[in-house]
Amino acid sequence: MWQVYIKELIELLRDKKTLFFIVALPMVIFPVLFGLMGFLGAKAAVSEQEKVIRYLLVNESAAPEFASNLFYHNDFKPVKLKLETEAEIIEAIKANKLDLVIVLNKDFKTQFDNSETSVWKAYFNGANLIGGIKFKMQNALAKFNEDLQLQIFTNMGFDQAQFAAFKKPVDIEQFDTADERESFGEKIGGLIPYILIPLCLTGAMYPAIDLGAGEKERGTIETLLLTPISRFSLVIGKFLCITTTAVMTALITIFSMVFWSFIVGQLLDVKVVSEILGSVGILDYGLIVLLLIPVSAIFAATLLAISIYASSYKEAQNYMGPLSILVIFPVIVGMTPGVSLNLTWSLVPIANVSLAIKELLKGTIDYSLLIPIFASTGFFALISILFCVHWFNKESVLFR
Known part of the structure; x- marks a missing residue:
């Protein structure tokens, strides 16, 4: 068994494709990819915030104060267009002639004097995820509304202090009992298993x-079966080799994440990143790795069984494709708001590991739940291994 394991592992490590998926992908490509995504996302957000909105006010004479506020606002730039119908307004925005059109109610002054709410219409393209146009428009309108409210209360004999108290009778001074590690773990803790677990699958797949x-x-299966090694030893040797590559992928990924996070934290002088990662103890990092071992074993046994059944590389890849999609669903549980690790979830394979990694990063895990997690995951791994051994002993599968 160990001879098979060592032989197969040496041959795999000589394969450039395997080394790419085990070492290069988690160590270099993923950090660069995520760093690039973060940089582009931040750049897009900054660009959206700095963007000057081209606007048009219809019936602006109804509220000259509001028109004046927008005209002198740094985030807004007036555009001279003649748009009379709603269809013309929508078409102009789609043609990128302007970004925002606000149609003021002609009767605003009368409605204001009669203490009525005036309804205005705003047209803009809200497909942007950042929503800079809507945010800036609402801020400008909120400032105008506040000025109107102050005007009403001043006319009624109230001063600014009384107006402020009326506007916000109760203010709350908030104290967050969660430390930085818990907040950090809650926000991105679900993303880590979303990266690690599929990478274990990828590390085992090839x-x-x-x-x-x-x-x-290659036509070497017959030669392998003629060697004086039992089929059980052959399967277990191959299985251990595949599990090793999957765990190695996870280990390198964890090291890569910690390493690059420290580097980015130092370069950008973001000490909180280094402090949070440093607050996660060696025990917790070790438990994350241990949790990934039975998961990798499940993947290794399942993928080896599929590969043994397939008659070619292409056929094996076709069978394994849907498995990559199926694995994502239990992993997403760790990213679902309101779902936390309990006894029930600790018995659900893959989902339990996803939740456990999140809780370990937060520092809020109940260590007693690790027992059912290892037990249930280990049980499914054992079933997968036994099935793989049974599959390998069937001549109809080996020589199909």
């Missing part, structure tokens, strides 16, 4: 294809 369907395609 070695599994090579050690199963690859043997068939």
